[in-house]
């Protein structure tokens with residue numbers, strides 16, 4: 001259905017979010033870097049379509065050894081190739097560039113197989129197929145990236161040739177789908193949550209779909225639909241759902257909230273001083289610091305709110321670190337300052353295992369204090385997300401345990417709305433901007449303020465969650481009491 005919308009109503013697509021824009025930008029950067037490995041290559045125009053197709057035909061008839069962004073149309077299909085390399089025997093090598101660190105099956109193979117079908121139908125003889133992706137062992141030496149060393153080129157000819165017949169058989173159905181005047185009927189499922197056509201597509205979809213239950217997966221939704229269960233009203237007994245979905249069902253259908261009494265006991269018993277900790281990190285495809293590898297995680301900021309104990313009336317103490325020296329690996333000072341800051345904490349509260357995995361990465365990378373920090377968080381860490389997921393559920397969580405949903409439910413007074421940096425994706429984006437040599441000192445100063453304010457609120461929000469859950473009625477309570 002999404003494919004149909006793309007063809008018939010591209011204007012209905014929602015604006016791309018920060019993550020999607022960043023993903024596109026890095027894809028472009030990597031594409032440009034890949035082209036540098038073929039200095040003799042010719043970049044062809046790729047829009048408008050007529051111009052792109054005629055420029056490709058002219059280039060094929062010429063003698064350029066390598067073509068970038070060549071466009072083809074045949075049998076009602078269109079395709080564009082990242083790189084086409086001319087072989088001495090008159091055949092071509094098709095090279096697809098991907099920003100990951102490995103060949104992803106079946107997506108990458110089907111992507112190339114589709115191009116192969118179109119190019120073959122257009123009369124091109126292709127000898128082999130390759131996939132260029134980042135080499136995860138590449139260590140950045142500073143300065144410009146070495147385009148030859150940062151990529152790995154994998155021969156995928158066998159896999160593509162195997163896929164072509166199956167994909168070609170599917171294409172008739174795809175063509176028929178594209179030619180339909182009306183959108184195909186398609187049952188909503190969990191993948192609709194992030195779909196950029198959802199607003200239009202779901203305008204007549206009844207609310208209360210089982211796919212909206214937190215934690216439910218695609219297969220469970222399909223299985224329930226095959227039994228005639230699509231919305232909450234179709235369910236007559238919680239036992240029809242899997243154990244992990246029953247609590248949310250009971251909460252929503254009973255219009256009551258449930259707070260796990262065990263959660264409150266655990267929170268009451270956390271030994272003080274209690275620290276509420278949060279990290280920000282970048283995982284750049286193209287490493288930013290000397291010695292770093294593609295997608296290596298680089299934590300650059302931490303925030304910590306500390307209270308003496310669970311019942312203390314004292315104001316929380318805020319500690320933080322933001323790495324501002326663009327020439328130095330942020331991980332070193334990040335770990336050293338954090339290790340000092342958590343010395344007095346006998347509990348460390350965080351939300352999801354991101355903090356634990358980040359410290360594990362620091363440990364594995366041999367960063368000083370990485371091992372000590374990882375041991376400490378394993379010993380005294382408390383994952384609030386894990387503690388509530390599937391065990392505590394309020395109607396106002398609105399189908400998700402994401403902190404974006406849980407925080408306004410538990411403490412509506414704490415909000416990110418007035419901040420310049422409102423979420424982790426934007427924090428990453430502005431830190432990348434901070435590292436960019438072209439960014440002005442004034443803008444950098446503003447970024448520092450924005451990031452510190454954001455990360456401070458992140459850990460204050462966690463403290464607010466901690467206090468909110470401790471104050472909640474244990475067990476069942478009418479949903480309205482928290483409105």
Ligand code: SF4
Nearest residue numbers: 001002192195198201
């Ligand atoms: S909202 Fe769901 S059904 Fe509609 S196009 Fe998107 S993924 Fe497909």
